[in-house]
Amino acid sequence: MRRTLIFGLAAVLAAAGCGVGETPQAEGGASASAGGKVELSFLVFETPNLNAAFWDAAIARASAKVPEVTIKKLVTPNIDRTAYAKQLDAAGNLPDILQSVNPAGFAQAGKLAPFTDEELKNFIAPKAGAIGGKVYQLPYNTQVIPVVYYNKDMFAKAGITATPTTYQELLDISKKLKDGGTTPFIVGGGGADTWADMYPLTGTVATDVYKTTPDWLLQRAQGKVKFTDPDFVAAAKKIEDLAKNEYIDPAGLSRSYADTEQAFRDGKGAMYPMGSWFATSADANKPSFEVGAFPWPTDDGSPVTPTFTGGGTLVSATAKNVELAKKWALAFDEDKENNDAFVKADGSIPAIKGYTPPADMGPVYNATVEIYQKGMQEGSIFDAFSQEAGDGALPPGLADKAALGVQDLITGKKNAQQFAEFLDDEYAKATQ
Amino acid sequence: MTQTTHRETRVTPRPARPPRRNGRFLPALGRFSLFALPGLLAYTLFVLVPIGMTGYNSLTNLNPFNPPTQFVGLRNYVNLLSDAEFHQALLNTVIITAIITVLANAGGLLIAMLLDRPTKLYVLLRGVFFTPVVLSSVVISVIWQAILTDDGLLNSALRGLGVDEPPGWLSDPGLAIYSIAWIMAWQMLGFCVVVYLAGLQGVPRELNEAASIDGASALQRFRNVTWPMLAPALTINVVMLLITGFKAYDQVRVITNGGPGNGTTVTMAFQVVQTAFVSNRIGYSSALAAVMLAIVAFISVVVLRFLQKREVSQ
Numbered sequence: 001m002r003r004t005l006i007f008g009l010a011a012v013l014a015a016a017g018c019g020v021g022e023t024p025q026a027e028g029g030a031s032a033s034a035g036g037k038v039e040l041s042f043l044v045f046e047t048p049n050l051n052a053a054f055w056d057a058a059i060a061r062a063s064a065k066v067p068e069v070t071i072k073k074l075v076t077p078n079i080d081r082t083a084y085a086k087q088l089d090a091a092g093n094l095p096d097i098l099q100s101v102n103p104a105g106f107a108q109a110g111k112l113a114p115f116t117d118e119e120l121k122n123f124i125a126p127k128a129g130a131i132g133g134k135v136y137q138l139p140y141n142t143q144v145i146p147v148v149y150y151n152k153d154m155f156a157k158a159g160i161t162a163t164p165t166t167y168q169e170l171l172d173i174s175k176k177l178k179d180g181g182t183t184p185f186i187v188g189g190g191g192a193d194t195w196a197d198m199y200p201l202t203g204t205v206a207t208d209v210y211k212t213t214p215d216w217l218l219q220r221a222q223g224k225v226k227f228t229d230p231d232f233v234a235a236a237k238k239i240e241d242l243a244k245n246e247y248i249d250p251a252g253l254s255r256s257y258a259d260t261e262q263a264f265r266d267g268k269g270a271m272y273p274m275g276s277w278f279a280t281s282a283d284a285n286k287p288s289f290e291v292g293a294f295p296w297p298t299d300d301g302s303p304v305t306p307t308f309t310g311g312g313t314l315v316s317a318t319a320k321n322v323e324l325a326k327k328w329a330l331a332f333d334e335d336k337e338n339n340d341a342f343v344k345a346d347g348s349i350p351a352i353k354g355y356t357p358p359a360d361m362g363p364v365y366n367a368t369v370e371i372y373q374k375g376m377q378e379g380s381i382f383d384a385f386s387q388e389a390g391d392g393a394l395p396p397g398l399a400d401k402a403a404l405g406v407q408d409l410i411t412g413k414k415n416a417q418q419f420a421e422f423l424d425d426e427y428a429k430a431t432q
Numbered sequence: 433m434t435q436t437t438h439r440e441t442r443v444t445p446r447p448a449r450p451p452r453r454n455g456r457f458l459p460a461l462g463r464f465s466l467f468a469l470p471g472l473l474a475y476t477l478f479v480l481v482p483i484g485m486t487g488y489n490s491l492t493n494l495n496p497f498n499p500p501t502q503f504v505g506l507r508n509y510v511n512l513l514s515d516a517e518f519h520q521a522l523l524n525t526v527i528i529t530a531i532i533t534v535l536a537n538a539g540g541l542l543i544a545m546l547l548d549r550p551t552k553l554y555v556l557l558r559g560v561f562f563t564p565v566v567l568s569s570v571v572i573s574v575i576w577q578a579i580l581t582d583d584g585l586l587n588s589a590l591r592g593l594g595v596d597e598p599p600g601w602l603s604d605p606g607l608a609i610y611s612i613a614w615i616m617a618w619q620m621l622g623f624c625v626v627v628y629l630a631g632l633q634g635v636p637r638e639l640n641e642a643a644s645i646d647g648a649s650a651l652q653r654f655r656n657v658t659w660p661m662l663a664p665a666l667t668i669n670v671v672m673l674l675i676t677g678f679k680a681y682d683q684v685r686v687i688t689n690g691g692p693g694n695g696t697t698v699t700m701a702f703q704v705v706q707t708a709f710v711s712n713r714i715g716y717s718s719a720l721a722a723v724m725l726a727i728v729a730f731i732s733v734v735v736l737r738f739l740q741k742r743e744v745s746q
Contacts, residue, residue, distance in 0.1 A: 191577055
């Protein structure tokens with residue numbers, strides 16, 4: 001017994017002694033390796049477009065610009081990087097640098113390091129996604145959400161010669177398509193990809209609510225407006241009616257995001273309201289038909305272009321070396337080759353001053369960028385509902401609830417009024 | 433005869449041990465404690481401490497993204513009473529548990545009886561039926577999603593047979609919960625088969641032969657001989673299926689994410705995780721977890737007691 005205890009004590013002392021002589025921690029608590037480099041963890045997510053090779057190459061390019069940093073890549077188990085970051089944070093392991101995680105909640109709790117105006121000088125919209133006046137996520141790219149991608153062959157076959165500019169024209173086109181035996185809209189949202197059903201509603205909220213009240217969601221946070229107000233209910237009613245008229249097939253709700261895209265490629269529907277990231281996918285892996293694009297139309301034909309700008313890299317306030325982490329994050333997001341790679345893989349529209357996309361981009365991407373640029377010229381850029389980050393964002397968890405609520409709208413389980421009441425209830429729960 | 437002999441052997445008095453000296457007993461206890469220590473430590477760290485922390489957190493409004501944390505007493509538990517989503521999750525969990533308990537038990541018993549033969553083919557078939565049990569629930573879910581989605585194998589086959597509008601197995605709010613339950617029952621079927629097979633192989637053939645000579649029909653032999661002898665297997669299966677049903681999460685997360693629509697296939701375990709890691713309401717989700725633990729423990733103990741009494745009486 002005594003021998004066992006002595007052995008145990010010796011083992012504990014030996015383990016403790018292992019720390020003696022270690023390299024002292026660098027400034028800010030960074031642990032430095034023998035070469036004087038700081039190792040920082042970087043949380044990324046993989047998709048078919050943004051695969052392991054993509055991230056490895058992008059990380060290598062940024063690290064070449066900040067040689068005092070070595071990156072330890074962490075990969076989320078699924079596409080929901082924000083939920084995974086929360087789990088890591090709950091375990092006290094928030095990574096030093098994070099890619100495309102929604103800063104809502106993290107920033108307010110002081111878990112993220114803000115970027116200074118000087119650090120943001122190269123960005124087109126340096127204050128995009130600001131929380132309390134501070135920017136925690138680099139606003140490196142813009143996405144138009146939604147763009148209505150359509151099957152030109154199906155339109156031609158139905159005798160449709162022009163894309164709609166008013167909502168009534170969209171309904172007329174939908175009727176023509178349905179009468180001809182074609183499902184007008186492809187909408188998914190199955191499996192873990194519930195979010196994929198949101199885009200028609202994102203379109204109607206932009207045209208019916210944000211167009212007249214651009215800071216509507218901020219006003220919702222201040223209690224000045226409610227989801228049950230007539231304008232929001234009217235936006236939801238449009239989705240309810242699209243489903244009632246069988247312009248949206250509820251069976252599509254079982255399709256995952258990938259299956260939904262495939263369904264459009266397979267010609268199972270004529271129009272596919274989706275984020276602008278679909279553009280490069282359509283160019284890279286061309287369907288058997290030509291794909292066109294138009295913005296979600298308003299009632300009166302005036303232009304509205306819902307967009308999200310942000311989505312870049314974030315730095316933890318408790319990173320091993322915050323300044324170096326920010327320097328590396330900026331190098332990662334501003335690198336021309338990295339942005340080219342994001343453009344080609346994910347259809348992003350980089351929001352970096354002086355950036356021009358590669359000349360060999362495909363027709364669907366170019367049509368999408370045209371919609372965005374037209375929106376910029378016309379001054380018709382608005383937020384994309386449920387995609388917002390910053391002060392006007394939905395409280396944590398509410399975007400997921402909204403996506404589930406949209407399924408209820410499409411299946412007829414809830415009408416527009418009930419959907420709005422549901423959102424108000426969930427908003428109250430999420431902010432209590 | 434063999435059993436009788438065995439019993440006789442067991443009651444044969446052992447040779448008396450030399451009396452233990454007190455001086456050696458305590459060091460022996462210390463040695464055994466040392467062996468038990470790692471296990472006890474792991475159990476305390478990974479089971480008891482988290483349960484204790486969950487209990488404590490359930491009495492607070494802990495939200496790591498909205499400090500400060502305040503002690504709220506039983507408010508979270510009171511709120512649960514009027515939380516329609518929790519009631520829906522509880523109902524869904526009960527439906528799933530009831531379906532998998534009945535389906536997997538009935539199917540498992542039937543298949544076990546068909547496979548209770550000593551030939552190589554049947555041994556191979558046992559392996560086939562057990563395969564889903566050892567596969568990851570996520571893998572199973574992905575496979576079944578491919579089968580049950582609107583453009584999946586099943587609906588494609590139905591369309592091929594002339595069904596114009598096949599059911600939306602995963603997109604119809606009225607069907608999705610049953611699809612999830614079916615998938616879970618299918619996965620647990622192999623477990624029940626193996627447990628019932630083990631039980632069947634413990635039924636002495638002499639008893640069935642004697643009953644047969646007495647003129648009992650096949651149904652009567654099953655009812656009066658085989659079924660009572662399978663009581664321990666039934667206990668194991670029912671308790672395992674109840675626990676599996678009450679902690680249903682993986683399949684819901686992968687196949688429906690709680691939809692279609694709000695709450696349609698949300699289970700208690702799913703709601704705990706969503707509330708904690710999506711809505712950040714750790715305090716409230718801890719209360720949910722504590723209630724879930726209490727329900728599972730209560731039902732497991734009651735069912736276990738009832739089935740064990742049945743074993744004794746039979």
